[in-house]
């Protein structure tokens with residue numbers, strides 16, 4: 001199997017050094033599962049498992065982990081890996097006949113050696129293209145032909161970019177519909193020190209109240225109990241501010257109007273076999289998604305959904321983050 005390693009750069013075996021060239025390496029991860037390690041020249045890195053097409057790690061150029069991965073994560077089919085960025089496709093949550101969150105997150109993806117070109121060329125040199133096509137078993141539970149292409153790229157400044165391209169390859173003129181989410185688990189110092197900006201005043205469906213629709217209050221979101229909400233028609237930028245770490249994650253998204261915010265809190269955490277009892281304190285899921293209005297593709301049509309994550313030092317102005325700078329600034 002050839003990898004992007006040959007295409008993009010010389011493999012680097014050393015750990016993050018400030019002057020190494022970008023690299024793409026195929027190696028073995030937990031339980032011998034294949035994973036791809038991408039490194040950017042300034043030292044940022046990301047890891048992607050072929051199992052699930054699942055990003056499990058994203059580190060900045062100081063080697064600090066930015067994504068949450070549970071200590072109890074099970075790297076074994078059919079369980080999806082708890083943490084990182086699971087892909088929910090073709091169904092978000094229980095909104096359909098499939099198992100929770102669909103099957104893309106617990107299938108083995110392949111490296112796509114010859115992806116169709118992107119309209120604009122990726123600036124990044126550290127990237128990999130993966131592909132998922134349905135197996136015969138998959139078509140029994142979801143009777144459609146598709147190609148799901150995923151590009152994972154690290155920007156020169158350490159930004160993590162995920163682009164999903166989903167194409168209807170049904171030959172007999174049959175359209176299909178799906179819902180989707182990048183189920184991103186952010187690593188935070190302490191959930192009680194975290195604020196989310198960009199979702200205030202929006203409508204949401206509350207998963208904890210039979211998906212009833214409510215309107216969020218005017219303040220940034222803070223967390224003191226379980227939360228499981230689907231925010232609707234959200235802006236393209238959302239900020240997750242970790243006061244203790246003085247770090248802000250900026251989520252930029254395209255083609256993904258909704259955003260799920262999830263933290264299981266203590267009781268639900270204890271009920272999850274692959275999640276530590278106290279780990280809820282150190283994670284927050286903010287998931288760029290298309291849920292309320294499912295995407296419909298006719299044969300030959302393609303949908304694109306893009307996620308871009310950056311982690312920047314929080315800028316304080318008399319103890320407060322300036323939301324204008326985060327949400328409106330570049």
Ligand SMILES: O=P(O)(O)OC[C@H]1O[C@@H](O)[C@H](O)[C@@H](O)[C@@H]1O
Pocket residue numbers: 080093100101183207228229260262287
């Ligand atoms: O345990 P899972 O299947 O990975 O799902 C975790 C959570 O994922 C969130 O996206 C859902 O809104 C929650 O309802 C769900 O509990």
